[in-house]
Amino acid sequence: MTNNTVLFVDDEPNILASFRRSLGRKFSIDLAQGPEEALEKIQKNDPYAVVVSDLKMPKMNGIDLLTRVKSISPDTVRVILTGHANLDSAISAVNEGSVFRFLTKPCDTDILVKTVNASIKQYRLVTAEKELLRGTLRGSVKLLTDILALVTPEAFGRTERIKQIVLGTATEAKLDNPWRYELAAMLSMIGYISVDPEILDKKFNNEELTPEEEQMLTMHSAVATGLLANIPRMQEVIDAIASQDDRFDENPDQPVGGRLLRLAGDFESLERSGLDKDEAMDHMRSDEDRYDPMLLRALERMIFAEEGLVPMSLTFKELRVGMLLTANVTTEDGVLLMAKGQELNEVGLLRLQNFARNNSIKEPIEVRVSLDRVKQSGKAQPPS
Known part of the structure; x- marks a missing residue:
């Protein structure tokens, strides 16, 4: 299924058939008789560019359906087509379902065609912007991590290990857009470029540090956020890195990215100290309040699924x-x-x-x- 596919939802089979007759040659379309079938298709198939839904349907109305669609596939453009229009329903559709257009039946075919074209164009704009943003961020991240690899290869190596743990845990936990957490992991150690290499060697070799050296190391997150502040639209990554040393029980508002970095960083450190996977997990469970319990279980499933x-x-x-x-x-x-x-x-x-x-x-x-x-x-x- 292409990204230009439009899903029409109605509980009347004859109306769905009319959509296929009038629009089937102009667009790639799919049909769903009622909201339940629509949700099943949305969850099973690639993202639809547009969902056009009737308003009055049994069990679930169009506003509730499009609200669910927004949650499952936020980039999909949503349109209401109804014969029961009133001001209240229009307001609800906009506020709850975030609809792009609100059309009334009977709807002239030309108007419907124009609406679908406009909706597909909107979908392409949204997805293209996200792809551009992702590419821009990845380019900026690569430049910074290349610098980190030159200045402190050990920190760069640790970043690569943490990235794999973060990605695996995010995937196992079924978190949306795991690439965002990948970026945060790749940049989580960038603040170490400001730390004396001898202090980093002591840290990565698990040698005892002086209070002054510990203080210098705790500043690395602040240094990283300062460097990243100049890159547009990096706030989510910045928030994750800024909170990566927090405990979950002391900061329940810690962003998900920060929770993942704390989890992955601690596990990587324990393995690097010579503990095997079982011993590392036991150590983390002994003070499990510091971690998000859902993510801790996802980490455990991920690391042992490999075996x-x-x-x-x-x-x-x-x-x-x-x-x-x-x-x-x-x-x-x-x-x-x-x-x-x-x-x-x-x-x-x-x-x-x-x-x-x-x-x-x-x-x-x-x-x-x-x-x-x-x-x-x-x-x-x-x-x-």
């Missing part, structure tokens, strides 16, 4: 042979039954079953499950 494993929280009845315990299994009173790191076998499950009869096992139980098993049914199942 074909998925973290899950299960009840005793869902446990199966072959699962790996990622936390101690205890009774409600704190008595240790099985230690973290053990792979479940028949004997271990039988032992747990004896305690489960008395409802004394503390749930949920944290495990990692084979990714293949999860894919087969969406839920952990016993092996064949």
Whole structure:
């Protein structure tokens, strides 16, 4: 489906058929009989350039539908076409659905054609501006990171590792426009160009720093935001970098980009200090209030999916042979039954079953499950 496709939504099949007859040769169009089918298509297909919706429909009116469309596909241009027009509905359409045009039935074909053409033009303008902005920002970012690579190669190398963690976590968390967080990650260390290389060497080698050296390092975010302030439309990236050292529990308004940078930066530092993935995650969980819990879980899923494993929280009845315990299994009173790191076998499950009869096992139980098993049914199942 091309980016010029127009989706027409109406609960009357004959009206949809008339759209195909009158407009099918002029535009790439798609039809949806009612809002439910429209939402299904919008979520399944590439973004539509335009959605033209009837106002009065069963279960969901056109204003509510276009409000949903705005959330799912914000660049899609939205048009209302209705035979039940009044001032209140027009105001609601503009305020809630952010419609581009409000047309009344019966609508002359020439007017409809002009409206669709104008809507497609608007869509192209919006998307072209975003692509231009993305290209401009990427060019500016590359210049700055090239400078960072020349001045302090170690900081540049750390930036590359953090970028991969941020991108993977953002993708796993299904965050919109992950390229924005990629830019923030690429620039997160740019402030280190103002720090003495000897101090950076001590930091990256996990050597003890003096209070004065610590103070110099804490200034790197402020230096970065000062450098970036001269690049247009970088405020979201600047806000992320400025807050990258904040704790989530102390700054619940910390922007998502800042939360990702804090998470990725800490994980990278722990791995660089010699900890393996399990040990690094354990360390982060020991003070998990500093992180956004949703992003912390997304990070865990991402890093262990690389090994074909998925973290899950299960009840005793869902446990199966072959699962790996990622936390101690205890009774409600704190008595240790099985230690973290053990792979479940028949004997271990039988032992747990004896305690489960008395409802004394503390749930949920944290495990990692084979990714293949999860894919087969969406839920952990016993092996064949």
